[in-house]
Amino acid sequence: MEKQTITIYDVAREANVSMATVSRVVNGNPNVKPATRKKVLEVIDRLDYRPNAVARGLASKKTTTVGVIIPDVTNMFFSSLARGIDDVATMYKYNIILANSDENSQKEVQVLNTLLAKQVDGLIYMGHDISDSIRQEFSRSKTPIVLAGSVDPDEQVGSVNIDYVAAVEAATTRLIDSGNQKVALVTGPLAQPINGQYRLQGYKQALAKAGLAYDESLVFESEASYHAGLAMFKQLQKAGATAALVGDDELAFGVLDGALDEGISVPADFELITSNNTKLTEMARPQMTSIDQPLYDIGAVAMRLLTKMMNKEDIDAKTIRLGFDITTRKSTK
Amino acid sequence: MEKQTITIYDVAREANVSMATVSRVVNGNPNVKPATRKKVLEVIDRLDYRPNAVARGLASKKTTTVGVIIPDVTNMFFSSLARGIDDVATMYKYNIILANSDENSQKEVQVLNTLLAKQVDGLIYMGHDISDSIRQEFSRSKTPIVLAGSVDPDEQVGSVNIDYVAAVEAATTRLIDSGNQKVALVTGPLAQPINGQYRLQGYKQALAKAGLAYDESLVFESEASYHAGLAMFKQLQKAGATAALVGDDELAFGVLDGALDEGISVPADFELITSNNTKLTEMARPQMTSIDQPLYDIGAVAMRLLTKMMNKEDIDAKTIRLGFDITTRKSTK
DNA sequence: TGCTATACTAAAAACGATTATGAGCAAAAA
DNA sequence: TTTTTGCTCATAATCGTTTTTAGTATAGCA
Numbered sequence: 001m002e003k004q005t006i007t008i009y010d011v012a013r014e015a016n017v018s019m020a021t022v023s024r025v026v027n028g029n030p031n032v033k034p035a036t037r038k039k040v041l042e043v044i045d046r047l048d049y050r051p052n053a054v055a056r057g058l059a060s061k062k063t064t065t066v067g068v069i070i071p072d073v074t075n076m077f078f079s080s081l082a083r084g085i086d087d088v089a090t091m092y093k094y095n096i097i098l099a100n101s102d103e104n105s106q107k108e109v110q111v112l113n114t115l116l117a118k119q120v121d122g123l124i125y126m127g128h129d130i131s132d133s134i135r136q137e138f139s140r141s142k143t144p145i146v147l148a149g150s151v152d153p154d155e156q157v158g159s160v161n162i163d164y165v166a167a168v169e170a171a172t173t174r175l176i177d178s179g180n181q182k183v184a185l186v187t188g189p190l191a192q193p194i195n196g197q198y199r200l201q202g203y204k205q206a207l208a209k210a211g212l213a214y215d216e217s218l219v220f221e222s223e224a225s226y227h228a229g230l231a232m233f234k235q236l237q238k239a240g241a242t243a244a245l246v247g248d249d250e251l252a253f254g255v256l257d258g259a260l261d262e263g264i265s266v267p268a269d270f271e272l273i274t275s276n277n278t279k280l281t282e283m284a285r286p287q288m289t290s291i292d293q294p295l296y297d298i299g300a301v302a303m304r305l306l307t308k309m310m311n312k313e314d315i316d317a318k319t320i321r322l323g324f325d326i327t328t329r330k331s332t333k
Numbered sequence: 334m335e336k337q338t339i340t341i342y343d344v345a346r347e348a349n350v351s352m353a354t355v356s357r358v359v360n361g362n363p364n365v366k367p368a369t370r371k372k373v374l375e376v377i378d379r380l381d382y383r384p385n386a387v388a389r390g391l392a393s394k395k396t397t398t399v400g401v402i403i404p405d406v407t408n409m410f411f412s413s414l415a416r417g418i419d420d421v422a423t424m425y426k427y428n429i430i431l432a433n434s435d436e437n438s439q440k441e442v443q444v445l446n447t448l449l450a451k452q453v454d455g456l457i458y459m460g461h462d463i464s465d466s467i468r469q470e471f472s473r474s475k476t477p478i479v480l481a482g483s484v485d486p487d488e489q490v491g492s493v494n495i496d497y498v499a500a501v502e503a504a505t506t507r508l509i510d511s512g513n514q515k516v517a518l519v520t521g522p523l524a525q526p527i528n529g530q531y532r533l534q535g536y537k538q539a540l541a542k543a544g545l546a547y548d549e550s551l552v553f554e555s556e557a558s559y560h561a562g563l564a565m566f567k568q569l570q571k572a573g574a575t576a577a578l579v580g581d582d583e584l585a586f587g588v589l590d591g592a593l594d595e596g597i598s599v600p601a602d603f604e605l606i607t608s609n610n611t612k613l614t615e616m617a618r619p620q621m622t623s624i625d626q627p628l629y630d631i632g633a634v635a636m637r638l639l640t641k642m643m644n645k646e647d648i649d650a651k652t653i654r655l656g657f658d659i660t661t662r663k664s665t666k
Numbered sequence: 667t668g669c670t671a672t673a674c675t676a677a678a679a680a681c682g683a684t685t686a687t688g689a690g691c692a693a694a695a696a
Numbered sequence: 697t698t699t700t701t702g703c704t705c706a707t708a709a710t711c712g713t714t715t716t717t718a719g720t721a722t723a724g725c726a
Contacts, residue, residue, distance in 0.1 A: 008684095023683070352714095
């Protein structure tokens with residue numbers, strides 16, 4: 001128990017150079033003679049010196065850390081995004097401060113502020129609902145921000161997503177084309193733009209193109225949980241729906257099991273398309289047909305976009321729209 | 334676009350006090366006259382001052398940040414732990430730096446080092462496999478560390494887990510008691526202590542107590558994925574197993590669907606118990622009986638233990654063993 | 667009135683890096 | 697030989713806090 005922390009100053013002294021030189025070799029600055037560099041590296045190794053990132057952050061005003069606000073890590077949709085984010089973050093030598101928000105705007109604002117206090121170089125925000133309070137915080141912050149997997153109606157900040165309108169329209173059309181007159185739409189709160197604006201719009205467009213009337217009683221709001229889906233099926237049945245487009249995989253899994261538990265055969269008597277194409281879609285029996293959002297990629301691209309913003313590189317477009325697909329499995333005819 | 338960052342010095346000047354005084358009111362130090370405190374708070378509010386956590390971290394040598402090493406956020410088992418960790422972390426005003434390791438020891442060591450460079454106040458490590466390299470890093474680090482959901486054979490660091498031996502023994506016994514002569518054990522790599530030592534031991538104990546011979550051909554190693562489970566079932570069948578204890582829910586889900594896909598009826602012709610009691614167990618049809626590890630709690634307790642260590646409080650026990658249960662559902666008779 | 671105790675506040679020194687600025691020196695050019 | 701050029705490297709300022717040290721003002725007391 002001899003020494004405490006060993007600092008750049010210690011290695012400078014041991015190596016008979018100045019701290020500036022040590023700093024240079026640590027940071028790979030080329031202005032160091034190979035012999036000197038070697039000497040310094042040896043001392044670093046011998047002393048087991050590890051640069052203090054906090055001090056470095058203070059001096060350089062860069063923390064190589066980005067904040068990630070996530071509704072709930074436990075939700076496969078978001079954790080898939082998070083995985084993409086983390087992978088490209090480490091690729092670019094950034095670390096991730098992860099904070100769960102429960103999509104509660106008060107918590108979000110608070111979290112955002114502690115993240116900014118910690119001087120993160122950038123922020124990634126996940127969550128469908130961009131409350132006014134958080135939007136306000138966004139706009140007065142100088143820190144680069146990008147939204148992953150959700151849409152920013154006024155394009156203040158960067159965002160990466162898919163064309164939800166088109167995706168839902170395509171999926172709904174598929175359901176209509178296979179003979180369903182009454183296709184239900186089951187999503188999260190319509191107050192959230194992704195549901196109330198985009199998904200609903202896509203749904204209506206599909207209906208309109210097929211010459212079907214829009215029937216409000218076929219639109220269901222629900223939290224995104226398995227149990228909610230289980231309970232939901234009876235309502236769908238009551239409303240006379242013979243097919244449903246569901247906005248979340250867990251929820252869809254619930255609806256599916258709800259149907260099965262009622263003795264309804266899927267897809268023969270009830271067809272279902274879900275939206276996120278997580279692993280869950282393959283675990284269900286029958287496996288679920290799904291809109292295929294490239295979740296991992298959305299996260300990865302969002303982080304990549306953020307790195308560009310942090311580097312002050314030119315961005316062609318703040319909003320990146322990735323392609324989607326519909327993966328056909330066994331829950332549709 | 335007038336001012337850059339506003340510092341403690343600015344508010345001191347505006348409020349006609351010293352920076353030390355501002356520091357005191359920000360940190361809730363009682364040695365400040367109420368009137369002064371009020372005045373300072375007003376200025377802070379007016380200038381929209383936000384303390385720089387990096388500078389604070391440098392000066393105080395505390396970052397109120399803990400590092401969390403996780404194999405994969407996308408795995409429900411670990412994300413459940415992570416959620417517990419994050420919740421109590423925020424409760425104690427800590428933030429979480431989350432890093433995926435893929436249970437790759439090289440990555441782990443690297444991640445650990447960058448975390449330490451960032452001066453985290455503590456570390457939580459998840460993962461079944463504690464490689465020698467990581468163990469070595471642990472032992473020469475002065476930073477408090479606790480393991481969540483895994484066992485430390487030499488109790489160098491803190492850890493929170495359940496009694497895996499007893500849990501597996503109980504589950505296996507259950508399977509034997511319901512008439513199965515050939516119970517398979519399906520887990521991750523036996524090289525990992527949790528599998529090769531604890532689970533296997535529990536399994537053997539159950540066998541021994543029931544007077545059954547241990548048959549190596551009934552023990553299967555597998556990665557913890559749904560697809561691996563799907564493929565695994567045929568092997569179980571070939572080995573003549575009529576029941577299985579599976580170490581991971583996704584894997585178990587795969588085994589279950591594998592059985593179903595083969596036309597085997599569960600639990601009539603094949604019984605199954607899984608180990609983690611994640612949401613998945615309820616989604617399966619039939620729902621899966623499971624050892625019930627309190628995942629969220631393990632995470633939460635681990636973080637709580639870590640806070641105590643970081644505060645240098647006395648710890649009664651570095652290893653905390655939580656209780657477990659077996660939740661009976663429909664995959665057992 | 668003078669002295670001590672009390673209650674705060676001010677100034678300055680860390681904390682451990684980064685980064686201008688410019689000095690020293692050898693090689694090249696004049 | 698002298699001047700210029702180009703590398704290397706050292707000095708010192710700076711980043712925004714916390715924390716220690718040294719006060720100062722007020723009040724209490726004899």
